[in-house]
Amino acid sequence: ASKATGFPIAKVAARLAVGYTLDELENDITGGATPASFEPTIDYVVTKIPRFAFEKFPGAEPHLTTSMKSVGEAMAIGRTFPESFQKALRSLETGLTGLNDVEIPGLGQGDDKNAVRLALSAPAPDRLLKVAQALRHGVGHRQIYDSCKIDPWFINQLQEIVDREAKLAAHGLPETADAFRELKALGFSDARLAELAGCDTQTVARRRRAAGVSPVFKRIDTCAAEFASPTAYMYSTYEAPLERDSLHAECEAAPSQRDKVIILGGGPNRIGQGIEFDYCCCHAAFALSDAGYETIMVNCNPETVSTDYDTSDRLYFEPLTEEDVLEIARIEQSKGTLKGVIVQFGGQTPLKLAAALERENIPILGTSPDAIDLAEDRDRFQALVNDLGLRQPRNGIARSAEEAREIAREIGFPVVIRPSYVLG
Structure with missing residues (x-):
C-alpha cells in the first residue's frame, strides 16, 4: 500500500506508536504541505500481479490454492485499468508483451461451453489470459463469469482490450496521432502493436514518434496534484494535449x-x-x-x-x-x-x-x-580462454538435450550444467 499510494505507512505507524498524532506528522512526499492526517487521494490505477515459477518445477501442478505459490510480484501504474494492467503484464518478464494469446484446450472443437468451464474454473497463473482468449472466440460474458466468478467489470475491461486488438489486426497501425495515442493509453506496448500489425517493433516506434506520440510522466504525490510535490516518484502514461495546437500533454517529470x-x-x-x-x-x-x-x-x-x-x-x-x-x-x-x-x-x-x-x-x-x-556467450568466452592459453576444466557447449548427454559422457560425471545469458 505504501508503494501504491506514496504514503509512508510504516514510518507513520512507528511514530504513532510512540505518542505522536497524525496531525502532528508531516507528509514527506509533499514536502510538509500536507499533514499525515490528510487522506491520500489517488488519480491513477495500480495493478499488482504475482510472479510464479512453475516452469522451474516440472512436477508441480500450476494450480493456485490458499497457499502462497508466487515467488515475487510486479506493480504497474497507469491512468486507466487497461493501461495499468498491460504494463503490469509486461513487467512480469515472462515473455508477455501485453494480453497475449494462449491456448484453451478444446475451444473451437464443438464443445466450447465445457472447454471454457474447464479452463477457467481452476485458478491458475494464466487464467486472465485465458479469459481474454475466450473473449476472442466470442464466448459470452455470462458464461465466463459463471466459470471463474471474476467480476463482470473486469471482464468488460478485458473485452475493450480484445476489441482494440481485433481492430488493429484487421486494419493495421493507426494513421493519426490521436488514434495512436488512444491505443497507447490502453497500455499497448510497441512490441504488442507490432505482433498484432504484423511488423517489427522498430517500425512501430518510428511511426509513433513520427506522429509525435510519446508518454508523459505523472507524479505519485498523495494529493492528486492539489499541492505541489517536490518528490520525484513517477509513472508514465499517454494522454491528449491540453490544447489542440500543442503536440505535448502536460508532463510532470521536470x-x-x-x-x-x-x-x-x-x-x-x-x-x-x-x-x-x-x-x-x-x-x-x-x-x-x-x-x-x-x-x-x-x-x-x-x-x-x-x-x-x-x-x-x-x-x-x-x-x-x-x-x-x-x-x-x-x-x-x-x-x-x-x-x-x-x-x-x-x-x-x-x-x-x-x-x-x-x-x-x-x-x-x-x-x-x-x-x-563476451562473458555470457559460451562460444566467445571459450575462444577467448583458448586464445589466452588459460587452463579451464574439460567442457563442452550443448544446444540440445542429446548434445548435453553426449558431452556429459565424454567428460564423465559429475558435471555442472550452466545456461548462457543467465546470471542468477
Whole structure:
C-alpha cells in the first residue's frame, strides 16, 4: 500500500506508536504541505500481479490454492485499468508483451461451453489470459463469469482490450496521432502493436514518434496534484494535449540540469534473481549521491528498497523493457547531462537492455555491452580462454538435450550444467 499510494505507512505507524498524532506528522512526499492526517487521494490505477515459477518445477501442478505459490510480484501504474494492467503484464518478464494469446484446450472443437468451464474454473497463473482468449472466440460474458466468478467489470475491461486488438489486426497501425495515442493509453506496448500489425517493433516506434506520440510522466504525490510535490516518484502514461495546437500533454517529470546517472533495477523477484541485486542498486544510488550525481532509479518491484521514493533522487516505477527505459532516458536527456546508465547491478534483467541502450547512443557505465556478451556467450568466452592459453576444466557447449548427454559422457560425471545469458 505504501508503494501504491506514496504514503509512508510504516514510518507513520512507528511514530504513532510512540505518542505522536497524525496531525502532528508531516507528509514527506509533499514536502510538509500536507499533514499525515490528510487522506491520500489517488488519480491513477495500480495493478499488482504475482510472479510464479512453475516452469522451474516440472512436477508441480500450476494450480493456485490458499497457499502462497508466487515467488515475487510486479506493480504497474497507469491512468486507466487497461493501461495499468498491460504494463503490469509486461513487467512480469515472462515473455508477455501485453494480453497475449494462449491456448484453451478444446475451444473451437464443438464443445466450447465445457472447454471454457474447464479452463477457467481452476485458478491458475494464466487464467486472465485465458479469459481474454475466450473473449476472442466470442464466448459470452455470462458464461465466463459463471466459470471463474471474476467480476463482470473486469471482464468488460478485458473485452475493450480484445476489441482494440481485433481492430488493429484487421486494419493495421493507426494513421493519426490521436488514434495512436488512444491505443497507447490502453497500455499497448510497441512490441504488442507490432505482433498484432504484423511488423517489427522498430517500425512501430518510428511511426509513433513520427506522429509525435510519446508518454508523459505523472507524479505519485498523495494529493492528486492539489499541492505541489517536490518528490520525484513517477509513472508514465499517454494522454491528449491540453490544447489542440500543442503536440505535448502536460508532463510532470521536470528533469533537472544536474549531472545524472540512471540505475536499472532487477524487476520482480524470481528463482535465480532476488533481493541481493536490489541491495547492489541501492548502494550504487547512495555512492553516486555521495559523489554529487543525481540518481535515477527505474524498477517495477514493490517489494524492494530501491522503489522507496527516498532511496534515489528520482524514481520511475516502470516496466524494465526496451521501450519504457528508452523513453525515460530521452526525457532525462532533455535537460542536464545523463552521464550514463548502470545495467550491471540488477541481475539479468537490465543486462538484456544493454544492446538497445548502446544502439540509441546512451552511455553505459562500467562493463561495455560487448564485454558483457563476451562473458555470457559460451562460444566467445571459450575462444577467448583458448586464445589466452588459460587452463579451464574439460567442457563442452550443448544446444540440445542429446548434445548435453553426449558431452556429459565424454567428460564423465559429475558435471555442472550452466545456461548462457543467465546470471542468477
